[in-house]
Amino acid sequence: MSIEQIINQIYPVPETSAQKLKQLVEEITLPKGRILFEVDKISRNVYFLKKGIVRAYLFQHDTEVTFWFGREGDTIISMKNYVDNKPGYENIELLEDCDLYRIKTSDLRKLFAEDIHIANWGRRFAETELIKVEERLISRQFSMAADRYQELITHNPDLVQRVQLCHIASYLGITQVSLSRIRSKIR
The missing domain is CATH 2.60.120.10 (Jelly Rolls)
Structure with a gap:
């Protein structure tokens, strides 16, 4: 840009x-x-x-x-x-x-x-x-982790491809295991 x-x-x-x-x-x-x-x-x-x-x-x-x-x-x-x-x-x-x-x-x-x-x-x-x-x-205060993840991939779909999942889980305030569960439900 x-x-x-x-x-x-x-x-x-x-x-x-x-x-x-x-x-x-x-x-x-x-x-x-x-x-x-x-x-x-x-x-x-x-x-x-x-x-x-x-x-x-x-x-x-x-x-x-x-x-x-x-x-x-x-x-x-x-x-x-x-x-x-x-x-x-x-x-x-x-x-x-x-x-x-x-x-x-x-x-x-x-x-x-x-x-x-x-x-x-x-x-x-x-x-x-x-x-x-x-x-x-x-x-962070009022949305569930799954909703925050959905918002993240909706507004920044390439972020998941470019950023390590440990950083994304941390950003969402959850463990990597929880993030894996959320991701499997969305797929």
């Missing part, structure tokens, strides 16, 4: 503003297994996923708990880093070799102060991320 498509899917801005944003972008490629954000560390960057898959997880009683997957077109960010400039609580790992767009948070903040269209883009960006978190929280 191109940076122009990603910018516009967040919030369309005039071409002059889009050019300012694009000038900040550095395109990078990082290998599978790389930890992009680390617990208790501050990252000074925002990433947009051009190609690949990532997951966010944390440790609970020495067990990795996956709570988010990112894929092409998604933003990769620690909101605690971004909003409060404080160490994040999550690890974000690349599950495939990834092509990314990177923007320094400090440069982005400067543009927010200079360009109202980019400031509105940044507001919409933060609002969109908040809605995604809210949807995941509500789904």
Whole structure:
């Protein structure tokens, strides 16, 4: 996905503003297994996923708990880093070799102060991320695991092909055995 498509899917801005944003972008490629954000560390960057898959997880009683997957077109960010400039609580790992767009948070903040269209883009960006978190929280609290799995394969059918089942089970809040049972019932 191109940076122009990603910018516009967040919030369309005039071409002059889009050019300012694009000038900040550095395109990078990082290998599978790389930890992009680390617990208790501050990252000074925002990433947009051009190609690949990532997951966010944390440790609970020495067990990795996956709570988010990112894929092409998604933003990769620690909101605690971004909003409060404080160490994040999550690890974000690349599950495939990834092509990314990177923007320094400090440069982005400067543009927010200079360009109202980019400031509105940044507001919409933060609002969109908040809605995604809210949807995941509500789904996790009020949906059965089988329903969450069905929603996952309906909206992200390729995820099951690209992500290890242990991560999917963790994301759904169930064991791999339970996930196998759910999958066999759906087939």
